[in-house]
Amino acid sequence: MVNTVxxxxxxxxxxxxxxxxxxxxxxxxxxxxxxxxxxxxxxxxENYVQELVEKAAHLPRDIRWHFIxxxxxxxxxxxxxxxxxxxxxxxxxxxxxxxxxxxxxxxVIDCLLQVFIAQEETKFGLDETELASLLNELxxxxxxxVQVCGLMGMAxxxxxxxxxxxxxxxxxxxxxKYNPGTWTxxxxxxxxxxxxxxxxxxxxxRIGSLLFGERQKK
Ligand SMILES: *Cc1c(COP(=O)(O)O)cnc(C)c1O
Numbered sequence: 001m002v003n004t005v006x007x008x009x010x011x012x013x014x015x016x017x018x019x020x021x022x023x024x025x026x027x028x029x030x031x032x033x034x035x036x037x038x039x040x041x042x043x044x045x046e047n048y049v050q051e052l053v054e055k056a057a058h059l060p061r062d063i064r065w066h067f068i069x070x071x072x073x074x075x076x077x078x079x080x081x082x083x084x085x086x087x088x089x090x091x092x093x094x095x096x097x098x099x100x101x102x103x104x105x106x107x108v109i110d111c112l113l114q115v116f117i118a119q120e121e122t123k124f125g126l127d128e129t130e131l132a133s134l135l136n137e138l139x140x141x142x143x144x145x146v147q148v149c150g151l152m153g154m155a156x157x158x159x160x161x162x163x164x165x166x167x168x169x170x171x172x173x174x175x176x177k178y179n180p181g182t183w184t185x186x187x188x189x190x191x192x193x194x195x196x197x198x199x200x201x202x203x204x205x206r207i208g209s210l211l212f213g214e215r216q217k218k
Contacts, residue, residue: 002035007211010194011041014205019198022066024190024208026051027215030058036211037063043084045206049075056082068152068206070124073097081105087152087187087206088114090126092134095146102145110149112187115174117167118156125153128174135178150185150203151175155193164193168200175201 007023014021024045025033033044037060046052047069056065064084071079071086073094079086080101089095089111102109113134116125126134138148151174155167168188175186189197189205197205209215 001213002032003211003213004035004039007036007039007041010207010210011039014198017198019202020185020204022068022187022204022206023211024068024206025055025212026069026208028208028212030055032212033059033063045087045208049078052083053078066206071098077101077104080107080109083109085149085185086111088112088124089148090114090124092137095134095138095143095148099143099145108145108147110147110185112150112152112185113148115151115153115171117153117171119163119167131174131178135180148183150179150183150187152185152187154190155188155197157192161193161196165196165200168193168197168202172201 011021020043022043022045023036023041026047042062043064043066045066045068052065052067065082066085066087067079067083068087070088071094076097086098086109095111098109098111113131114125115131116127151171153171155164171188172186185203186201187204188202191207191210194205194207
């Protein structure tokens with residue numbers, strides 16, 4: 001069930017701080033998305049390509065769809081015609097594939113590089129060395145159909161808020177260190193930790209369960 005009261009409160013709080021809210025609607029039905037759409041929400045995030053493609057086909061055209069999952073190269077072409085921002089890019093290979101498919105669509109696709117900040121082994125992303133070398137390669141061979149707009153990261157899933165804070169702080173530090181001057185988006189913060197992320201300089205949070213309720217395990 002959609003929690004419209006929580007939505008209005010979170011939205012107001014983030015607007016006041018100048019932070020973009022991406023409503024993460026993965027596994028949730030289209031009616032739920034429309035309910036927030038009617039309240040003015042336009043940025044929605046999805047993790048699964050097939051699900052995103054189906055929802056985008058049925059729902060209003062002015063929704064800005066964020067792909068926040070782990071994108072496989074063979075699926076890039078399915079979302080290239082319409083995706084607003086790809087959050088989880090963690091290799092040059094994937095970036096080149098997005099560039100190729102964006103070129104076919106006559107588009108420039110905005111992307112974020114995913115950095116690994118958590119101490120958990122399961123999280124995807126680049127470490128600092130890999131980030132630096134990927135950026136270096138991009139300088140040497142610019143891709144004209146992708147625009148890297150910043151970084152994305154996920155903190156450890158833990159009750160230890162100081163640990164989460166340090167991880168976000170680390171991502172913010174990398175953002176500032178490697179920002180060529182054109183980056184504007186630091187995507188960090190989810191339902192459990194968005195307030196910490198906001199305090200640590202996030203410009204965009206990805207919130208699912210607080211708005212749409214808990215998800216069934218997939
Ligand atoms: C599912 C997901 C979210 C939203 O998680 P909630 O805890 O439900 O807010 C945010 N970011 C990513 C990358 C996700 O996969």
